[in-house]
Amino acid sequence: MISALEKQAFDCAPRPDLAIETIGLTFHHGSKLVLDHLDLRVERGGIHALVGANGAGKSTLFRILLGFLPPDAGNSFLLRHDSLHLSIDDRRRVGFVNEEHSLPEWMTIAAVTAMQRRQYCDWNERAFASAIGNYGMLPSQKVGELSRGERAGFNLALALAQSPEILILDEPTLGLDIVAKGAFMESLLYSNATEACTIIYCSHQMEEIERLADNLIILERGRLANISPPDEFRERVSHWVADVPFKGPEAATIPGLLQRHLIDGIHHYLVLDQGEGFAEFLRDAGAGRIRTQRVSLDRAVNAFLARNHAAAGR
Numbered sequence: 573m574i575s576a577l578e579k580q581a582f583d584c585a586p587r588p589d590l591a592i593e594t595i596g597l598t599f600h601h602g603s604k605l606v607l608d609h610l611d612l613r614v615e616r617g618g619i620h621a622l623v624g625a626n627g628a629g630k631s632t633l634f635r636i637l638l639g640f641l642p643p644d645a646g647n648s649f650l651l652r653h654d655s656l657h658l659s660i661d662d663r664r665r666v667g668f669v670n671e672e673h674s675l676p677e678w679m680t681i682a683a684v685t686a687m688q689r690r691q692y693c694d695w696n697e698r699a700f701a702s703a704i705g706n707y708g709m710l711p712s713q714k715v716g717e718l719s720r721g722e723r724a725g726f727n728l729a730l731a732l733a734q735s736p737e738i739l740i741l742d743e744p745t746l747g748l749d750i751v752a753k754g755a756f757m758e759s760l761l762y763s764n765a766t767e768a769c770t771i772i773y774c775s776h777q778m779e780e781i782e783r784l785a786d787n788l789i790i791l792e793r794g795r796l797a798n799i800s801p802p803d804e805f806r807e808r809v810s811h812w813v814a815d816v817p818f819k820g821p822e823a824a825t826i827p828g829l830l831q832r833h834l835i836d837g838i839h840h841y842l843v844l845d846q847g848e849g850f851a852e853f854l855r856d857a858g859a860g861r862i863r864t865q866r867v868s869l870d871r872a873v874n875a876f877l878a879r880n881h882a883a884a885g886r
């Protein structure tokens with residue numbers, strides 16, 4: 573028989589197969605609940621995209637995981653280590669790139685690189701050279717002189733050279749133009765980081781996610797709303813087109829409704845987790861012709877995140 577104390581310790585013990593684990597993680601910014609008893613388990617390896625509406629709590633989650641913010645309740649573990657007690661060695665195993673790309677502006681690329689090289693004992697010169705090779709930066713250039721895209725690329729090259737076991741990317745391509753975004757993603761994909769480490773990647777760019785991610789994590793108001801391969805999520809959302817007479821059925825009666833539109837007298841419904849039974853529902857509502865269309869990941873995620881607007885309209 574184990575005691576209540578032992579059971580609690582066992583329940584909070586980190587799992588070795590997980591890169592990230594949060595248990596009942598709760599955080600408030602003032603009176604605002606930002607993370608709401610979040611239970612998240614991210615397996616080691618692969619690319620995991622973290623998606624959510626603005627203010628869903630994604631950056632806050634990263635800050636807690638990295639030990640920059642203490643949670644109000646619950647636990648968070650990074651590579652099995654409690655985020656509140658990460659040692660210097662634990663931190664060396666974690667690469668972090670965010671949209672700010674904050675690096676000392678007055679230092680040259682050569683000087684920042686030399687500093688990082690000294691700091692990380694597992695420094696991988698090949699990974700650094702390969703990532704930085706996508707850009708035409710000169711070692712003598714100061715960080716302050718770099719464009720946003722170059723700064724992002726430099727930051728990524730530094731993080732990859734660390735040989736991290738986990739790489740956390742918080743909207744690293746925010747504000748970059750399409751060419752700079754492409755260069756950043758190429759550097760990431762053609763590094764061997766994708767084989768050797770777990771990448772958790774927060775982005776609003778669905779086409780990037782569709783191309784890169786093995787797993788789609790959706791955070792909604794501080795709670796976990798989905799964790800699955802992106803395709804699996806996309807298949808949960810279906811688009812039905814039907815010539816239902818008049819205004820069509822009341823929104824409140826439509827099963828799984830995410831979004832609906834009336835275009836040229838034809839009703840379009842985006843619904844969640846509905847199979848063939850939905851066609852029957854439309855037929856019962858008076859529909860003659862009914863067809864379904866493929867939904868892109870972008871559309872599926874956006875409709876899912878905006879579904880509360882549909883609910884509010886009911």
Ligand SMILES: Nc1ncnc2c1ncn2[C@@H]1O[C@H](COP(=O)(O)OP(=O)(O)OP(=O)(O)O)[C@@H](O)[C@H]1O
Pocket residue numbers: 601602604606624625626627628629630631632633
């Ligand atoms: N320092 C702060 N003080 C007060 N509230 C804050 C602070 N930082 C964040 N918040 C609030 O916490 C909530 C979550 O913020 P967070 O930055 O984690 O969201 P996010 O999901 O990363 O959003 P985005 O996609 O816009 O970057 C937001 O509602 C935000 O207004």
